[in-house]
Amino acid sequence: MYDKNNIFAKILRGEIPCKKIYESANVLAFYDVNPQKKIHALVIPKGEYMDLDDLNSKASAEEMVELIKAITIVAKKIGISDLVKGGGYRALVNVGENGGQEVPHLHFHIFGGEKIGKMVS
Numbered sequence: 001m002y003d004k005n006n007i008f009a010k011i012l013r014g015e016i017p018c019k020k021i022y023e024s025a026n027v028l029a030f031y032d033v034n035p036q037k038k039i040h041a042l043v044i045p046k047g048e049y050m051d052l053d054d055l056n057s058k059a060s061a062e063e064m065v066e067l068i069k070a071i072t073i074v075a076k077k078i079g080i081s082d083l084v085k086g087g088g089y090r091a092l093v094n095v096g097e098n099g100g101q102e103v104p105h106l107h108f109h110i111f112g113g114e115k116i117g118k119m120v121s
């Protein structure tokens, strides 16, 4: 069951601050508080979805499209999407314990600003 007290739920309710990058009707994007690469952003749905399976079974098509589109919008906004100008980035989702998910609210990580390196370690 979705935990309404997870940290991203608190950010969405404005109870905890974030460095906002982008917001739309169904999506919020902000910088990760503990960046793992030079640029590290997070893109989250506003809806209460724990992970991709939860999104798939409960979200509207509109919410899903908006979420995926937000990844490219955010990458562009933070200046890491222009491949001609040395851009490029990695978007990834951790799901569950084996996937390394710590916050139980679906989120896409966006890493950029430098070579991201090995896909998994």
Ligand code: 5GP
Binding pocket: 007, 016, 018, 019, 030, 031, 032, 033, 034, 035, 093, 094, 100, 101, 102, 103, 104
């Ligand atoms: P996960 O391991 O669940 O895929 O990633 C959770 C991410 O959330 C981590 O990269 C962590 O640094 C980030 N995070 C945890 N708490 C906060 C917070 O309060 N604010 C922000 N902006 N990021 C957070």
